[in-house]
Amino acid sequence: EPEVTQTPSHQVTQMGQEVILRCVPISNHLYFYWYRQILGQKVEFLVSFYNNEISEKSEIFDDQFSVERPDGSNFTLKIRSTKLEDSAMYFCASSEALLAGNNEQFFGPGTRLTVL
Amino acid sequence: GENVEQHPSTLSVQEGDSAVIKCTYSDSASNYFPWYKQELGKGPQLIIDIRSNVGEKKDQRIAVTLNKTAKHFSLHITETQPEDSAVYFCAATSNSNSGYALNFGKGTSLLVTP
Numbered sequence: 392e393p394e395v396t397q398t399p400s401h402q403v404t405q406m407g408q409e410v411i412l413r414c415v416p417i418s419n420h421l422y423f424y425w426y427r428q429i430l431g432q433k434v435e436f437l438v439s440f441y442n443n444e445i446s447e448k449s450e451i452f453d454d455q456f457s458v459e460r461p462d463g464s465n466f467t468l469k470i471r472s473t474k475l476e477d478s479a480m481y482f483c484a485s486s487e488a489l490l491a492g493n494n495e496q497f498f499g500p501g502t503r504l505t506v507l
Numbered sequence: 508g509e510n511v512e513q514h515p516s517t518l519s520v521q522e523g524d525s526a527v528i529k530c531t532y533s534d535s536a537s538n539y540f541p542w543y544k545q546e547l548g549k550g551p552q553l554i555i556d557i558r559s560n561v562g563e564k565k566d567q568r569i570a571v572t573l574n575k576t577a578k579h580f581s582l583h584i585t586e587t588q589p590e591d592s593a594v595y596f597c598a599a600t601s602n603s604n605s606g607y608a609l610n611f612g613k614g615t616s617l618l619v620t621p
Contacts, residue, residue, distance in 0.1 A: 436608040498550035
């Protein structure tokens, strides 16, 4: 069964450093998403991406964040200068085209980001 | 924006009993309501969803009901089993949003004891 994959599973970084989280969405999906989950809290939307541009972003997704689809398979989230409060589990998700009945989002296993 | 409230935050049931988790939403434009199960160390897994054009949907031991007038929807798990133990999240979104951002509830930690 096709699935969303994410690397690395755990990333430890120093405050102020740049990190890139990588995702491979399901191959025939066209919409891509990043969410984050701070320990013990709910899953929060960060950004959605379609046709090589951002469709929607939340207030969390400030200038420190960027997304990119550098090739036909990868989808990345970059945090330019990490802060302690960026420590969280980051989930990538993907869904098919926005036709009725095809907007189910499938989540990857997540990358745990720890900022020291 | 959309605000999703979920109750209870924790739920403990005996194996074989039923479990009910309830959510409310604020945006009347929301028309898609998925439920996710998250096991320890894993990403959320879609278990069932419902769209605003139906009031109830069932898949084996799992059912979801939707009351658009009251803006609430519920997850029902019957004949619970220990492997149902996990955190369950409800979510809501609208296809009027350009990006289909899911707005999640805070989650319910379900424990099924043998």
